[in-house]
Amino acid sequence: MKENSQKQPDKTLLNEMRGVGETATEAYRVYGEEQASNHNKAVRQQRFIGANWIGLYTMVRREVKRTMRVVVQTLIAPAVSAALYIFIFGTVIGSKIDDFAGVPYISFVFPGVLMLSIINASFGSASSALYFMRFTRGIEEILITPFSYVEMLIGFVGSAVARAVMVACLILLVGLAFGAVTLVSPLGFLLYISAIAAIFAMLGIVVALWAESFEQLQVLNTFVITPLTYLGGIFYSITMLPPLAATITRYNPFFYFADGVRGSMTGYHEANTTVGFFVIGGLVVGLGIIVTTLFRRGWKIRS
Numbered sequence: 001m002k003e004n005s006q007k008q009p010d011k012t013l014l015n016e017m018r019g020v021g022e023t024a025t026e027a028y029r030v031y032g033e034e035q036a037s038n039h040n041k042a043v044r045q046q047r048f049i050g051a052n053w054i055g056l057y058t059m060v061r062r063e064v065k066r067t068m069r070v071v072v073q074t075l076i077a078p079a080v081s082a083a084l085y086i087f088i089f090g091t092v093i094g095s096k097i098d099d100f101a102g103v104p105y106i107s108f109v110f111p112g113v114l115m116l117s118i119i120n121a122s123f124g125s126a127s128s129a130l131y132f133m134r135f136t137r138g139i140e141e142i143l144i145t146p147f148s149y150v151e152m153l154i155g156f157v158g159s160a161v162a163r164a165v166m167v168a169c170l171i172l173l174v175g176l177a178f179g180a181v182t183l184v185s186p187l188g189f190l191l192y193i194s195a196i197a198a199i200f201a202m203l204g205i206v207v208a209l210w211a212e213s214f215e216q217l218q219v220l221n222t223f224v225i226t227p228l229t230y231l232g233g234i235f236y237s238i239t240m241l242p243p244l245a246a247t248i249t250r251y252n253p254f255f256y257f258a259d260g261v262r263g264s265m266t267g268y269h270e271a272n273t274t275v276g277f278f279v280i281g282g283l284v285v286g287l288g289i290i291v292t293t294l295f296r297r298g299w300k301i302r303s
Helices: 011-018 024-036 041-046 053-069 071-096 105-136 139-143 149-178 186-210 215-230 243-249 253-266 273-297
Strands: none
Touching: 053 071, 053 105, 053 149, 071 105, 071 149, 105 139, 105 149, 105 186, 105 215, 105 253, 149 186, 149 273, 186 215, 186 253, 186 273, 215 253, 253 273
């Protein structure tokens, strides 16, 4: 027998080329070092301070463009719904309800209406964006880009928060037209709406990973989010409730969402602000860990 003159590829070399045994963190570290040594200024800036800023900006810009392509559905519809809520509950019914600690009912109910719109916008944005990526296999483009799992989280959540902020600004204009807007703490208001939008964006991501049909995208929104929202003190004060119902309401996280936004706008709080801070902060951190773990495991996004 003639000895095969062509040598078989070295197994170690093949494993090295395939990245066997190399963690994702190591791959991103090597990529960052390569970018840092690149002579192209634009490429170096892409990984400035260890983050893929160009990639993150691209994800947010794509979501903004998607929002503007269907502006009637994404921006006009929430504004019209908010205007109807404010007119009916704030103007018609509110004229027959006494003030709460000096806060007119229309100003009391407006932050809850705003929060409801933010929740729907952020949840719908994140869930639909990721689900369509799974459906069209576009998620593979994200997986092969130089994104860490945390950057993937920031990209999806940041995109949803951007849409929620646009909706919030439009509804603030509607509220100004009705004379329902006051801002005691603008910075606190921005922090609260951003945190709430981030929470429901991450819930939308979880639902988008779990869902196997378009109908399933609305399961959590229909059977969990909407009931808890209306039972969270949006249209009424907790002081109107019997003691048992008031106690149960305090275990509803949506009560702290609404109270935080209302407090930053009117200065009137019904919930313990420290408890609210830990509830909102805990949900942001907890859901962030859950989503990052799901991305790392490739649940429903890797075949």
